[in-house]
Amino acid sequence: MAENITIRSIMDGRIATYRMLSRLYLKEIDREYLDEMLKMRCPINTGNIDVDQGYRLFHSYLSKLWERSLEDLQRDYLTVFIGANTTGHAAAYPNESVHTSPDRLVMQDSRDEVLAIYRAAGLSCSDLWNNGEDHIALELDFMKIMAEHTAAALDAGETEKATATLMTQYHFLVDHLCSWVPMLVDDILKFAQTDFYRALGHLTKGFVEEDRAFLEEVLAEEIDREKGMADRESAYV
């Protein structure tokens, strides 16, 4: 019996994927999560080159693990995101501010903006988090949490609330993730020494693109309406 694809099942997929991506950026992978990833299915021919490439690389890397793979991955995380073992002190810095501020510094305007968005959504950042709120792991986690809100609203039959939370995700994707993830991924591909982190880069880029396309489809009416209102406002001004 074929399973039905529904907006709700897609929401589950989005939650799970954002959770996985966020976890992989948050810190080095551990044995437990690596074992979890071995149960993963790796889809191909999804229609997005980066998603396909990401899953293929994950599949080939995870199918050929050996006893030091965990160490290799932990070392590569430090190389890619912290800049350890690189002579130029360079890395794929995981904070949006670095990629969007003229001086490539952390804690710039982007951080203030995302912090305001988190607060507006009723979220506050953990006191133990000290890597900047515009860290890719937090931005992906924000998308996961908002997708959970949408799923809960769909379950409760609250269509308006579901739409509103989806709009928040759409704006966040367009204004933030889509604006700097491609640059981050370019850097990841430059510095990564394992296919695992190359896969992560490809999958992140591809998934963010696909998610934006999905939201644009689902929210076409709302986006048009919002655009019309904005046009009227600008005409009035």
Next chain:
Amino acid sequence: MDIRDLVAEEDLFDPFEEEEEEEELAEEGAEDEEEVLVIGKPLEEKPNLPKIDLRTPQERINDLIKSMPGQKRVLLRLIDYCRSPRTGEEMDARTEELREYNFSVFSPVVFRELLENAGAIEYLEPADPEADDAAAGDAAAAGDAAAGDGAAAGDAAAVADALPQDGAAAAENAATCAAATSAAAAAADVQPHDAAAADEENVKHETLMSGDEEMQLDYLEIEENEPGLWVATEDGLAVVDAQDDLQQVAELLDKEPRYLDIYHQILDYCTIDGGRSAKELDNLVNDSPLLQAPRRYSGYFIGRLEREGAIEWAGGWVTTDTGKKILATSTEQAAMAAAEA
């Protein structure tokens, strides 16, 4: 007399003349770039060749053991443990067990690397189930991706029609999401993926329904990877088999006949279950007149006995089987000597 008459006109400083010389030098340098002066040149040109280790594997293993006297037993036991092939996990567990009373800053992985580099153990790669994976990058799957998605993807509006629950795995769902949305947004422009045909035989399919339309999800499952195995080399086992603790302890005792009684006292004292503490051994021998000049303490004897395998630390100093044999031999000899007397 005018002092200027004493100065030869030719010797006068002419800044322009020097400039010309510099220019000439620069021109020469440009013409013949090989003659650039180098400072810090080594006295003898030595080719930078990789070092070749001329030692035999057994020499390398013995050198490794000598370089880590504190870990001698751990290294030998690890080699011995690999008489039959072991997985990395088994090796980790065994190393941790051996390190319980023998602290080392080296992790189990480092122990394995040291033994592997010395030629004492070797890694047997698991059989490669996907030898043809290398072809993945070159394979072309023209049209597959686009065709699959074109047929499969319902538009997102259709997707939104029905609302049943689905708790599938992240990867699967990500693909579902990607596939479902790509039809309207991107599928038409998708370039066929180069590697799409690579694992064609391993690709699995699942049919999903998007409204009334069927769509096919292609996916690969991560194959369970059989771990490689560590096994001792012939040279490694030869070094282990050549170890004769009994002989080495006997040689130690022969070297210091003056302290024979002290050694025997310690060996005898440590035969008790649970062993003896360092304090107890201090109390046992430190006041002995034999140790007053030169002044020796129990640690001197403990270290030597441990190195040769007569005692070991297991929460307390315990006499090993080798130590007990030495003790038994000496007791027999003493009894025979007494009988003769």
